[in-house]
Amino acid sequence: ALLSHEPSFLLSSVHTTRIDARLPTTRSNKRSYTLNLPPRPFPTSRLGFKAFTYLKAGQAPLLRGAFEAGLAEPAARDNPSTGLTSYVTNLTNAGANQTPSTAEQPTMVKLLSPAAFPPRRPSSLLRYAIAAVFVLALFYYFDPRSRGIPTTQLQPERPQTPPQNPDSIPPVNTQHDAEKPIPEPAPRPVHPIDDEPTQAEGAIPKKPAETHPAAAGSHPIDTLIKEANERFDGLLKKESKTLTAAAKAYRDRRGRHPPPGFDAWFQFAQERKAVIVEDFFDQIYHDLRPFWGMEPSRIRKEAAEYEMTIKVRKGRATRISEWFWTVHWTNMIKTIEHLLPDMDIALNPMDEPRMVVPYEDMTQYMRDAALTEGMPEPKKVMNTFQALPNNKKELDRNVKVKSKHWEETKQYWLIARRGCPPDSPARLAATQKSFDHTPGIGTKYSKAHMRDGFVANYTMSTEICHQPDLQGLNGIFIEPLSTSATTVLFPMFGGSKLAINNEILLPAAMYWTEEERFSGGGYHGGPWSRKKDAVMWRGVATGGRNRVSNWRGFQRHRFVAMNNATKVAGAEDGTMDPVNFSLPDKMYNLAAQAINSLGEWIGSWADVGFTDLMCEPQGPAGTCNYTSPHFNVTEGVMLTEMYDSKYLPDIDGNSFSGRYLAFLGSTSLPIKATLWREWHDSRLVAWKHFVPMDSRFNDYYGIVEYFLGYGGDRPAHDAEAEKIAMDGKAWAEKALRKEDMQIYTLRLLLEYARVTDERRERMGWVHDLLAESTAT
Numbered sequence: 001a002l003l004s005h006e007p008s009f010l011l012s013s014v015h016t017t018r019i020d021a022r023l024p025t026t027r028s029n030k031r032s033y034t035l036n037l038p039p040r041p042f043p044t045s046r047l048g049f050k051a052f053t054y055l056k057a058g059q060a061p062l063l064r065g066a067f068e069a070g071l072a073e074p075a076a077r078d079n080p081s082t083g084l085t086s087y088v089t090n091l092t093n094a095g096a097n098q099t100p101s102t103a104e105q106p107t108m109v110k111l112l113s114p115a116a117f118p119p120r121r122p123s124s125l126l127r128y129a130i131a132a133v134f135v136l137a138l139f140y141y142f143d144p145r146s147r148g149i150p151t152t153q154l155q156p157e158r159p160q161t162p163p164q165n166p167d168s169i170p171p172v173n174t175q176h177d178a179e180k181p182i183p184e185p186a187p188r189p190v191h192p193i194d195d196e197p198t199q200a201e202g203a204i205p206k207k208p209a210e211t212h213p214a215a216a217g218s219h220p221i222d223t224l225i226k227e228a229n230e231r232f233d234g235l236l237k238k239e240s241k242t243l244t245a246a247a248k249a250y251r252d253r254r255g256r257h258p259p260p261g262f263d264a265w266f267q268f269a270q271e272r273k274a275v276i277v278e279d280f281f282d283q284i285y286h287d288l289r290p291f292w293g294m295e296p297s298r299i300r301k302e303a304a305e306y307e308m309t310i311k312v313r314k315g316r317a318t319r320i321s322e323w324f325w326t327v328h329w330t331n332m333i334k335t336i337e338h339l340l341p342d343m344d345i346a347l348n349p350m351d352e353p354r355m356v357v358p359y360e361d362m363t364q365y366m367r368d369a370a371l372t373e374g375m376p377e378p379k380k381v382m383n384t385f386q387a388l389p390n391n392k393k394e395l396d397r398n399v400k401v402k403s404k405h406w407e408e409t410k411q412y413w414l415i416a417r418r419g420c421p422p423d424s425p426a427r428l429a430a431t432q433k434s435f436d437h438t439p440g441i442g443t444k445y446s447k448a449h450m451r452d453g454f455v456a457n458y459t460m461s462t463e464i465c466h467q468p469d470l471q472g473l474n475g476i477f478i479e480p481l482s483t484s485a486t487t488v489l490f491p492m493f494g495g496s497k498l499a500i501n502n503e504i505l506l507p508a509a510m511y512w513t514e515e516e517r518f519s520g521g522g523y524h525g526g527p528w529s530r531k532k533d534a535v536m537w538r539g540v541a542t543g544g545r546n547r548v549s550n551w552r553g554f555q556r557h558r559f560v561a562m563n564n565a566t567k568v569a570g571a572e573d574g575t576m577d578p579v580n581f582s583l584p585d586k587m588y589n590l591a592a593q594a595i596n597s598l599g600e601w602i603g604s605w606a607d608v609g610f611t612d613l614m615c616e617p618q619g620p621a622g623t624c625n626y627t628s629p630h631f632n633v634t635e636g637v638m639l640t641e642m643y644d645s646k647y648l649p650d651i652d653g654n655s656f657s658g659r660y661l662a663f664l665g666s667t668s669l670p671i672k673a674t675l676w677r678e679w680h681d682s683r684l685v686a687w688k689h690f691v692p693m694d695s696r697f698n699d700y701y702g703i704v705e706y707f708l709g710y711g712g713d714r715p716a717h718d719a720e721a722e723k724i725a726m727d728g729k730a731w732a733e734k735a736l737r738k739e740d741m742q743i744y745t746l747r748l749l750l751e752y753a754r755v756t757d758e759r760r761e762r763m764g765w766v767h768d769l770l771a772e773s774t775a776t
Contacts, residue, residue: 219706219717220451220452220453220454221454221687221703221706221717221720222720224451224454224455224456224686224687225687225688225720225724227687228685228686228687228688229688231685231688232685232688232689235277235279235685236275236277238277238278238279239275239276239277240276240277240278241276243263243266243267243768244768246258246262246266246276246278247262247765247768248768249278250262250278251375252278253278253279254278254285255373255374255375256373256374256375256764257375257376257378257381257763257764257765257766258764258765259750259751259753259754259763259764259765260341260382260383260384260385260750260754260763260764260765261339261341261385261750261765262750262765263765263767264339265339265743265746265747265750268336268339268742268743268746269743272737272739272740272742272743273739274735274739274740274743275734275735277683279682279683280682280683280735281682281744281747282682283505283677283679283681283682284744284747284748284751285751287502287503287504287505288504288748288751288752288755289366289369290357290362290365290366290369290489290502291365291369291489291491291755291756292368292369292372292373292755292760293364293365293366293367293368293369293372294365294368294489295399296755296756296757296758296760297396297399297758298396298399298402299490299491299755299756300344300388300395300396300399300756301395301396301399301400301401302346302401302402302490302491303343303344303345303346303490303491303756304344304392304395304396305392305401306344306346306347306490306492307321308320308321308323308326308346308347308348308349309321309344309345309346309347310326310329310330310333310344310345310347311343311344311345312333312337312340312341312342312343312344312345312749313342313388313390314342315337315338315339315340316337317330317333317334317337317340318330321347321349323349324509325347325349325495325509326347326349328509328510328512328513329347329493329506329509329512331512332507332509332512332741332742332745333345333745333749335742336742336745336746336749339746340746340749340750340753341385341386341750341753342385342386342387342388342753343388343749343752343753343756344388344392345493345749345752346490346491346492346493347492347493347494348492348493348494348495348503350482350484351481351482351654351655352412352476352480352481352482352483352484352654352655353485353494353496353497353498353501353503353655354406354484354485354486354492354494354501354503355485355486355487355488355489355490355492355501355502355503356415356416356418356419356485356486356487356500356501356502357419357487357488357489357502358418358419358487359418359419359420359421359422359427360422361487361489362419362489362502365489372760372761374761375764376761376762376764378766378769378770378773379770380762381762381763381764381766382759382762382763382764383763383764383765383766383767384763385753385754385757385763386757386758386759402488402490403488404486404488404490405486405487406484406485406486407483407484407485407486408483408484409483409485410479410480410483410545411431411477411478411479412476412477412478412479412480412483412485413431413432413471413477413478414431415483415485416464416476416477416498416500417464417465417471417500418487419465419499419500419501419502420464420465420500421465424465424466425445425465425466425467425468426464426465426466426467426468427465428468429468429471431471432471432472434549435472435478435549435550435552435553436548436549436550436552437552438552438577438578438579438580438582439472439473439552439553439558439580440469440472441473441558441581441582441696441697441698442469442696442698443585443587443696443698444469445466445467445468445469445470446461446467446694446696446698448460448466449461449463449694450694450699452587453585453587453588453698453699453702454699454702454703455686455692455693455694455699458686458692459681461692461694461695462498462499462674462675462676462677463499464498464499464500464675465499465500469696470675470695470696472553473553473555473558473695473696474543474553474554474555474652474675474695475542475543475544475545475546475553475554475555475556475654476498476543476544476652476654476655476675478544478550478553478554479544479545479546479547479550480544480545480654481542481544481545481654489502491504491752491756492504493505493506494506495507495508495509495510495655495656495678496508496655496656496676496677496678497676497677498675498676498677499675499677504748504752505677505678505679506679506745506748507678507679507680507741507744507745508656508658508678508679510658511658511661511741512738512741514738516638516639517639518658518659518661518662519639519661519662519665520638520639520640520643520662520666521639521640523640523643524643524665524666524667524729525640525643525644525666525667525668526643526644526667527667528646528667528722528725528726531643531644531645531646531667531668532644532645532646533605533646533708533718534605534606534607534645534646534647535563535605535606535607535608535645535647535648535649535671535704536607536608536637536642536644536645536647536648537559537560537563537607537608537609537648537649537651538608538609538610538611538634538636538637538642539556539610539611539651539653540610540611540612540614540653541554541556541557541560541610541612541613541614541615541624541627541631542556542614542653542654543555543556543557543652543653543654544654545616546614546615546616546627547615547616547626548625548626551580551615551626551627552579552580553580555651555652555673555695556610556651556652556653557580557627557631558580558581558697559608559649559651559673559697559700560608560609560610560631561578561579561580561581561630561631562581562602562697562700562701563602563606563608564602564608564631565599565600565602565603565606566599566603567579567581567599567630568581568583568598568599568602569598569599569600570599571583571599572593572596572598572599573596579630580630581697583598584598584698584701584702585698588699588701588702588705590701590702590705590710591705591710591711591713591714592705592710593701598701601710602701605704605708607645608649609631609632609633609634610622610631610632610633610634611633611634611635611636612633613627613628613631613633615627621633639659639662639666642668643666643667643668645668646668646669646707646721646725647668647669647671647704647707647721648663648666648668648669648670648671649670649671649672649673649693649700650663650670650671650672650673650674651673652673652674652675652676652695655676656674656676656678657674660672660678661680661732661736663690664684664689664690664728664729664731664732664736665729665732665733665736666725666729667725667726667729668725669690669691669707669721669722669724669725669728670690670691670728671690671691671693671700671703672686672690672691672692672693673692673693673694673695673697674695675695679741679744680735680736680740680744683735683736684731687724688724688727688728688731689724689727689728689731689732690724690728691703691724707720707721
């Protein structure tokens, strides 16, 4: 079945005394074959052997690995018997000369039966030689100095249809730094999945591959939870409880004086019992910093001339559009309008972001911005904002708006990648030309932000520059619902964006409305102990404009397929090819997969389905002519009913998921997979307030097994799940309220008003420093 090597190699690799080799069970084949080996090693310098056992049933599946290893002729695809003969000949020749290299070793168990190869009567000399060797083996076997071999269970690999992959992609070498180029990758292009990348500087340290820790009584998620709690405790220790402390924390972190109106902002936040930690506002400075490298007059003119704006004059906010998002954002800003200086706020009305400024241009903006940093002497600082004319025609008459070309490229990856460093994998990778096949889903490009198979750096997991394989695994990159993008930097606000986009983030309009479909109303779920041990998800087949030629890579379609017990079981036993997903990587060592029961296990807890197969062209009653054969349409479920289940995955749609804050505020546990940035990211800690999941979903089954367990070998971690859910809910009630959206927006708009002021480098709030100077 597997013995094409010398005994020393075999026994040191197998570490077992019994190996069960099983074929996929079919109606015509329900046999299993057992090969018994001695419990101690043979004298490796004296004995070499080959063992072949042939199974007539299932020749073709067994030969698949021989094709891959180059040990069977191509003709064997049509004639398994011919191919088997060529395979045996090649394998025997290879063993007679040398131990096959790793590349030559078959990737699957090869079973050959004596019945297929009638034994020849050996010569007399050969018979005596065999007897002599056997006697020597017995002496060695019963030698008390010989050592036994540790025993572990070895499961045979199951045949899988290899997915078709994108074009060759260079290896990743990343460093997690939002403002620095990714280090130059190795020059040799490699396959995007099969080859292993070298360890990148700054990436999550990787441990040597070994038995999954769960089998040894520990689990990587235990460590991730522990680290998350420590990280969050460290953040809370930075809380500023006085105005003076808040101003000091600002200067220490930002390298500038706080903006004018900082004292009013702090009072506003304190009155609303906010937790004030300077780190929570990092997104504001990430978004606004490039505009310090742009002339203030141009920022003002660009905003005023845009088609959809909110105008603030003399403490009053008005809008010039009735678009529903503009209405909601105006309603939010009106609650703080009395504290705002004059400004014009340009808004993105689309789901999708619209700005991707080339990395080279952004680098220059950032360099120019760095020249403006510093803290002038308190006595020279101005604590007032400029007034703006009410009529935009009178605003900066001599300044011209930069011409913008709005691209409508269907494949958004071609637009998105220009926001990455020129030497990054995203820029160097060949672009995928076709999506009409099973997507290539691997672990190679996720390793920089994962540890032992689980997300360890959540922020980095949402960046795309080191993950070129995502171009075929997310609808936004394959074909968005709509595309209108520019390379010109101007101050446009939006509710979400990708890491490479240049919009300025506001709290999303739908969060402010508190519509029941996004918030669940006033009900947040019952006690944990009364919930079902189930994973619940319902949604529309969104994510972009899916078509018959591209739907397989869309993230929601992939996720729903992974929760289809019948399809997973079929892929597991070889009776179905997975159309748009892959079976779990062996590194997760899933207990159900080890006994070929993955599909059955999924069926015991997954309650996942589409409520509409939205597609092009749309079929009747939410159906679709090309996806209906793969998915059923299920009834919609209200959020209040979803809260009856313990686990709530949150999967991106056309952009971010509007249910995320509701999930965080519920008594259920959110499992979050996203590439989108939002206003609240800096105040949430993965594994403390929610469970992060990689956007490929390779870690999905491992996450579920950790929390639900499997049999006696894999204990459940129900208490850990409940604690994360309750910690997330408690934190959402403290830091993700509508009051916190007001506080964030007020701080953002004070900073924005300063960056648009001609006197911005001399502006700030310094009352605390002046008071200290007077006291001394």
